[in-house]
Amino acid sequence: MMMIGKDAMARSVRVQPGALAADGSLDLDARKRRIIRRGALGNAASPASQNVLAEAGTIQRVAKGRPLVSQGEATTSIAMISLGRVRLTRGLSDGKTLSLGYRGAGDVLGEAALGGVANHRESAIATEDVESLLVPLQVFKNLMASDANFAAVLVSSLIERHTDTEERLASMLFRNVEARLCEFLLKAAIRWGIPDPRGVLISAPFTHQEMASMIGSTRETVTLTLGELRRKGVIEIDRRRIVVLDRDALKSRV
Structure with missing residues (x-):
C-alpha cells in the first residue's frame, strides 16, 4: 500500500x-x-x-x-x-x-x-x-x-x-457504545498489550477521539465511558495509556 x-x-x-x-x-x-x-x-x-x-x-x-x-x-x-x-x-x-x-x-x-x-x-x-x-x-x-x-x-x-472488518460492522450494528468500547479495548490489549504488574498495558497511546472514530461514537461519550470503567476498577489510565486491570470484566460487557 x-x-x-x-x-x-x-x-x-x-x-x-x-x-x-x-x-x-x-x-x-x-x-x-x-x-x-x-x-x-x-x-x-x-x-x-x-x-x-x-x-x-x-x-x-x-x-x-x-x-x-x-x-x-x-x-x-x-x-x-x-x-x-x-x-x-x-x-x-x-x-x-x-x-x-x-x-x-x-x-x-x-x-x-x-x-x-x-x-x-x-x-x-x-x-x-x-x-x-x-x-x-x-x-x-x-x-x-x-x-x-x-x-x-x-x-x-x-x-x-x-x-x-465483518466483526466490526456487526458490532456497530448490534452493540451499544460501552460494549463496542470494551471490545475495542480487548482487541487493543491483544494487539498492542504488554505485561504490566497491574494487568495489561496497551502500549499504543490511543486518543479518545481515535477510539470514538473506531467505534462510531463521540469523544465525549468515550471519555464518560472510560471514566465509568475506571471507577469500577476495570481499567486504569496511565499517562494517556490504558491499563486493563480486569479483562474478564471487559469481556462481560461485550
Missing part, C-alpha cells in the same frame, strides 16, 4: 534520534533483514525469499503526523512495518472521514493490491514515527507464486483482516 513517490519522499523525515538506537551499528542489509523478520510474514519466507525481499526493498521512514500514502494513489509497493503505528482512514463522498483501523510493527500495508486493487482505497497516516521496508508489488507477487509458506501466511492475514 505504499509507493513513496517524489511528493511523499518530501514528506518523509528521519526518525527521532534514539528510535533505532538498538540497531544503529547494523549495516543496511542487516537492518533490512531485521525489518523482514519483525513479523510473521517475513519469518514465514524461506531464506531465499528473505534474500529477495532484502535486495529489492528500500527502508522508508516517515514522521508522526505525515501521510505514508493517500487515498486514490496507485499502489506499486507493499510496506513491511518494523516500527511505529499508522491509522487507516477513508474519505467519504459527504466529506466525512471513516477510521478503518491501525497497523503497526510486524504488519504489512498495501496487500489489497495483490488481489487486483490498483489504487489505495484509504490513506495511511503515521500516528508515531514509522519505519518500514518498501518492496515492489511485483516482487511480492513473484514470491507468492514461488514460496508456498510465504503465500499461505499472507492469505491467512488477508482472511483475518476481512473477518475483523
Whole structure:
C-alpha cells in the first residue's frame, strides 16, 4: 500500500534520534533483514525469499503526523512495518472521514493490491514515527507464486483482516457504545498489550477521539465511558495509556 513517490519522499523525515538506537551499528542489509523478520510474514519466507525481499526493498521512514500514502494513489509497493503505528482512514463522498483501523510493527500495508486493487482505497497516516521496508508489488507477487509458506501466511492475514472488518460492522450494528468500547479495548490489549504488574498495558497511546472514530461514537461519550470503567476498577489510565486491570470484566460487557 505504499509507493513513496517524489511528493511523499518530501514528506518523509528521519526518525527521532534514539528510535533505532538498538540497531544503529547494523549495516543496511542487516537492518533490512531485521525489518523482514519483525513479523510473521517475513519469518514465514524461506531464506531465499528473505534474500529477495532484502535486495529489492528500500527502508522508508516517515514522521508522526505525515501521510505514508493517500487515498486514490496507485499502489506499486507493499510496506513491511518494523516500527511505529499508522491509522487507516477513508474519505467519504459527504466529506466525512471513516477510521478503518491501525497497523503497526510486524504488519504489512498495501496487500489489497495483490488481489487486483490498483489504487489505495484509504490513506495511511503515521500516528508515531514509522519505519518500514518498501518492496515492489511485483516482487511480492513473484514470491507468492514461488514460496508456498510465504503465500499461505499472507492469505491467512488477508482472511483475518476481512473477518475483523465483518466483526466490526456487526458490532456497530448490534452493540451499544460501552460494549463496542470494551471490545475495542480487548482487541487493543491483544494487539498492542504488554505485561504490566497491574494487568495489561496497551502500549499504543490511543486518543479518545481515535477510539470514538473506531467505534462510531463521540469523544465525549468515550471519555464518560472510560471514566465509568475506571471507577469500577476495570481499567486504569496511565499517562494517556490504558491499563486493563480486569479483562474478564471487559469481556462481560461485550
